[in-house]
Amino acid sequence: MQHAIVITGIGAITPAGIGTQAFWDAVINGRQCFVESERFAPIGRLCAQVSGVDSALSDRRFRRAADISKYALVAIKETVADAGLDLAKLDPARIGLVMGITHGAINFTREFHAGFVKDGTAGASPMYFSDSVLNAPAGNVSIALNIKGPTHTVVGDSNAGFSALSYGLRLLEHGNVDVCFIGGAEELDAVTAGAYAKLNLRSPNDGGAEDIRPFAPDKNGFIIGEGACVLTLERMETAVKRGAKIYARIASADFFAQPQKAASLAPGFAGVDVLVSSGANGTRFDEFEATLLSTALSGAASMRLFCLKRLLGESFAPAGVMQTAAAALAINLSVTPPSSIAYPLPHELAVCGNTAVNAKVAVASGAGTKGSGYIVTLEAPRRDG
Amino acid sequence: MKRVVITGMGIVTGLGLGKDENLSGIIEGRDAVREITSFDTSVYKKTLGAEARGFKFPVRLKKIKTARYDRAAKLVLAAADEAFGEAAFKGGPPAHTIVVLGTTLGGMISGAAYHRELLAGKPGRHKHLYDYLACSQAADVSTEWGLTGQTFTVSNACASGANAIGFAFREIRSGRLDTALAGGFDTMCEFTYAGFNSLQAITRSRCSPFDKNRDGLALGEGAAVLVLEELAQAEKRGARALAEITGYGESSDAFHITRPEPTGEGAAAAIKEALAVAGIAPSDIDYINAHGTATIFNDAMEAAAIKRAFGAAAKTVPVSSVKAMIGHTLGGAGAAEAVISILALRSGILPPNINYTTPDPDCDLNIVDRPGQKASLKRIMSNSFGFGGANAVLVMQSY
Known part of the structure; x- marks a missing residue:
C-alpha cells in the first residue's frame, strides 16, 4: 500500500x-x-x-x-x-x-x-x-x-x-x-x-x-x-x-476470485502467527477458503487457526470486520486466541498448529457465497511506517 | 495522475435499449413516462413511471442462464454487453477488470416474489433467492465475462450509480488499475413505488423538474454502464475514446435520512470538489445534467447548491434534468445520466427538461426548456443526490 x-x-x-x-x-x-x-x-x-x-x-x-x-x-x-x-x-x-x-x-x-x-x-x-x-x-x-x-x-x-x-x-x-x-x-x-x-x-x-x-x-x-x-x-x-494507540498496521487487503491466485501472497506469509478464518460459515464454501489459505500459507511454518464464526455464528457483513478486529486485538495484546476447533482439520490446513505465540502478524480471511475471498494481513505497527 | 477515458457505454431506459434509441429520444424530447404495467396498480390512484418496455435480453450471452435471474441482472447484463461490445477489446475485456455497480434494490423483484409466497401461506420458492442480494448482479457480470477483478456493489441510494463511476475513476486516475466497468441499475418494483408513494413523493400529474408546479417524481427503470480505461492503455490498443472523466466530488449532508439539506451546502461541496479535481472553473462548464427529481425539496436544494458553487455562472449555464423523460432510475440514475450526458456532449444537442412550463423563483436557473437545442459542449457536469444525504458529482469532457 x-x-x-x-x-x-x-x-x-x-x-x-x-x-x-x-x-x-x-x-x-x-x-x-x-x-x-x-x-x-x-x-x-x-x-x-x-x-x-x-x-x-x-x-x-x-x-x-x-x-x-x-x-x-x-x-x-x-x-x-x-x-x-x-x-x-x-x-x-x-x-x-x-x-x-x-x-x-x-x-x-x-x-x-x-x-x-x-x-x-x-x-x-x-x-x-x-x-x-x-x-x-x-x-x-x-x-x-x-x-x-x-x-x-x-x-x-x-x-x-x-x-x-x-x-x-x-x-x-x-x-x-x-x-x-x-x-x-x-x-x-x-x-x-x-x-x-x-x-x-x-x-x-x-x-x-x-x-x-x-x-x-x-x-x-x-x-x-x-x-x-x-x-x-x-x-x-x-x-x-496525534499520539493515538495503534492496534495494528494493515499490511495488505487482497481480493481473490480464484483461490489459486493467493500464491502471490505466499512469499510474505512465513511469519503469520494467527489466522482468523471465516471458516466460510461451515458450508460448502469452506473449500474455497481452504484452498485460498493453503495456497497463501504454503510458505508458513505454523500458526494458530481461530474461527470466529464457530463462536459468534454467521453474521454476514460484520463478520469480516469482527475477524479483522480479532486479528488486531491479538497483535495489540500479543496473544493467540485459543483454537476454537477440536476436530481434525483438512490436510490443506495442516500448517495450522496449536502453539501459542506472541502474535506479531495476523491474517483475517473470508470466502463468500458469490465465489470470491479476501485475505487481510495485519502486522504489529512499526513507527517508521 | 493518469487520465481516464470512456471507451464503451451501454444503456437501457424507458427511452429504449441502447445508445441509439436513447439519443434519438433525447433529441426529440420523448416522454417515456406511462401508466405502469410491471405490477398490479389497482390499489393506487394513478401510477406513472418509465418502464423499459419491449426490453429483450441479448441472447448471445452464454454463461448466465437468464430464466432464473432477476430482471435487474438482465438489464445490467444487456447494458454491459453493449458497453463491452463498443469497447471492442481483442479477445474480450481484460480478466482483471473490476466491476463497480450502484443499486438500491438489487434483485428486489425476486425477493418480493419470495415474500409474497410466504405471506400467501406457500413455501417460498428457491428460484427467487439466487439473485436477490444486491451484490448478485455485479457477480453475474463477472461470471458472464470471466472477470476476476474485484467487484463492488455501492448502495448510496440515488447517488449510487455516480458513486460507482467515481470510485472507478479514482482507481484508474491513481494508477492502481487500468480497466473498470462501472455503472448502476434498478428495476420498476412495487416495493419502491409503494415506498415513494407512502412518502407522497410521486407525481400525480406529470414529472416536471424545476417547474413551479412540480409535484413529485416519476419512477423509472434501467441500467447503464461505462467502460473506463487509463488513457495510455486505450491509445495503445487503438480504442476509441468517447469522452474523458476529469472530476469527481462527493459529500454527505449529515442532515436527514430522506430530506436534502435545504441550503445545498453538502451538494455544493461535492460540486466544488468535482470542479477542483478537474482543475476548472464553474464558467468552464457548458451544461449541467441535474439530479432534478421534480420533488419540491430536491429541486430547490439543487438550485441553491448550483448557485452556491457556480456563483454568477449559475445564471447562464444550461441546466436540465432528464428524469422527466426516463423517470428516476434510482441506483441507475447517476450512470444513465452520465451516459446521456456523454451522448449530449458528442452530439452537441442539449438534453431537454421536458414538461417545464412555469419558472420557479426558487429554481432560477437557465433551464433547457425545449428539445433539439444545439450548443458547443466541451465540459459537462452530472449531479446525483440521494437518501441518507449522499451527494456525488461527475465532470466529463470531450476527447
Whole structure:
C-alpha cells in the first residue's frame, strides 16, 4: 500500500455482548454465544443474537430506527471513543464512513412489504420504508456523528465487511479523508433465517446435530448471527502525530476470485502467527477458503487457526470486520486466541498448529457465497511506517 | 495522475435499449413516462413511471442462464454487453477488470416474489433467492465475462450509480488499475413505488423538474454502464475514446435520512470538489445534467447548491434534468445520466427538461426548456443526490 494505514479504534456489538471487551472475552475464552431463538420461528433453533442494544443506544433520536442502525450507532460510538477522537475538532468533510451490508434493515423491509401487500396503501408505512433503504445505517451514523465526507454503503455476501475495509482503504490512500470508519452491520430476521435454511446453508442441513463446524468433514451449515463492528482507520503519520494507540498496521487487503491466485501472497506469509478464518460459515464454501489459505500459507511454518464464526455464528457483513478486529486485538495484546476447533482439520490446513505465540502478524480471511475471498494481513505497527 | 477515458457505454431506459434509441429520444424530447404495467396498480390512484418496455435480453450471452435471474441482472447484463461490445477489446475485456455497480434494490423483484409466497401461506420458492442480494448482479457480470477483478456493489441510494463511476475513476486516475466497468441499475418494483408513494413523493400529474408546479417524481427503470480505461492503455490498443472523466466530488449532508439539506451546502461541496479535481472553473462548464427529481425539496436544494458553487455562472449555464423523460432510475440514475450526458456532449444537442412550463423563483436557473437545442459542449457536469444525504458529482469532457 502507498500509505501505511493503521487501526486505531474498535467498536463492537455482538452476540457476546455490548462492547469490544465482551467480544474479546468470548474470543479468548472460546465461548460459543448461541441461544435458542426467541425472535422468530421455529423457536428453539439456535441463533447468535444481540441483546440489550436499546439500553446501549445513547442517542435517543434513533430509538425507533431499525436494529441494524442501532447496532451500527453503538459500535461506531465505541470505536470513536476507543480511538480517542474528538470529532468536533476535526473537519467533518475529511471524515469517511464505509459500511458493509448484506441484507440491510430486513425487518423493516419485510414489515413494509407485508403492510402494503396485506392492506394496500394504508398499510405502507413511510417510516419503515425510509429506514429500510440499504444505506440507512450509514445515513443514520453520518447524521449522528456529523460525518460530511464520503459516506458509503457497500453491499456484499459474507465478504461485505472485507469489501468495506478495502473500499475505505482506498479513501485513505487516495487522500480523500484523514480518518475513515469502516464497518459492517446486520440484523436477524425470520425470513432471512428461513431462506438460508431453504438454501440448505443453515445447520443442521444433514439432520445431524445443530452446530457450526468450519472445515470439518461433517460440517452441516451455519448458525445465523447478527451484530456490528466498526474500525477506525487512519494513515500512520496522522495516528502517530496525534499520539493515538495503534492496534495494528494493515499490511495488505487482497481480493481473490480464484483461490489459486493467493500464491502471490505466499512469499510474505512465513511469519503469520494467527489466522482468523471465516471458516466460510461451515458450508460448502469452506473449500474455497481452504484452498485460498493453503495456497497463501504454503510458505508458513505454523500458526494458530481461530474461527470466529464457530463462536459468534454467521453474521454476514460484520463478520469480516469482527475477524479483522480479532486479528488486531491479538497483535495489540500479543496473544493467540485459543483454537476454537477440536476436530481434525483438512490436510490443506495442516500448517495450522496449536502453539501459542506472541502474535506479531495476523491474517483475517473470508470466502463468500458469490465465489470470491479476501485475505487481510495485519502486522504489529512499526513507527517508521 | 493518469487520465481516464470512456471507451464503451451501454444503456437501457424507458427511452429504449441502447445508445441509439436513447439519443434519438433525447433529441426529440420523448416522454417515456406511462401508466405502469410491471405490477398490479389497482390499489393506487394513478401510477406513472418509465418502464423499459419491449426490453429483450441479448441472447448471445452464454454463461448466465437468464430464466432464473432477476430482471435487474438482465438489464445490467444487456447494458454491459453493449458497453463491452463498443469497447471492442481483442479477445474480450481484460480478466482483471473490476466491476463497480450502484443499486438500491438489487434483485428486489425476486425477493418480493419470495415474500409474497410466504405471506400467501406457500413455501417460498428457491428460484427467487439466487439473485436477490444486491451484490448478485455485479457477480453475474463477472461470471458472464470471466472477470476476476474485484467487484463492488455501492448502495448510496440515488447517488449510487455516480458513486460507482467515481470510485472507478479514482482507481484508474491513481494508477492502481487500468480497466473498470462501472455503472448502476434498478428495476420498476412495487416495493419502491409503494415506498415513494407512502412518502407522497410521486407525481400525480406529470414529472416536471424545476417547474413551479412540480409535484413529485416519476419512477423509472434501467441500467447503464461505462467502460473506463487509463488513457495510455486505450491509445495503445487503438480504442476509441468517447469522452474523458476529469472530476469527481462527493459529500454527505449529515442532515436527514430522506430530506436534502435545504441550503445545498453538502451538494455544493461535492460540486466544488468535482470542479477542483478537474482543475476548472464553474464558467468552464457548458451544461449541467441535474439530479432534478421534480420533488419540491430536491429541486430547490439543487438550485441553491448550483448557485452556491457556480456563483454568477449559475445564471447562464444550461441546466436540465432528464428524469422527466426516463423517470428516476434510482441506483441507475447517476450512470444513465452520465451516459446521456456523454451522448449530449458528442452530439452537441442539449438534453431537454421536458414538461417545464412555469419558472420557479426558487429554481432560477437557465433551464433547457425545449428539445433539439444545439450548443458547443466541451465540459459537462452530472449531479446525483440521494437518501441518507449522499451527494456525488461527475465532470466529463470531450476527447
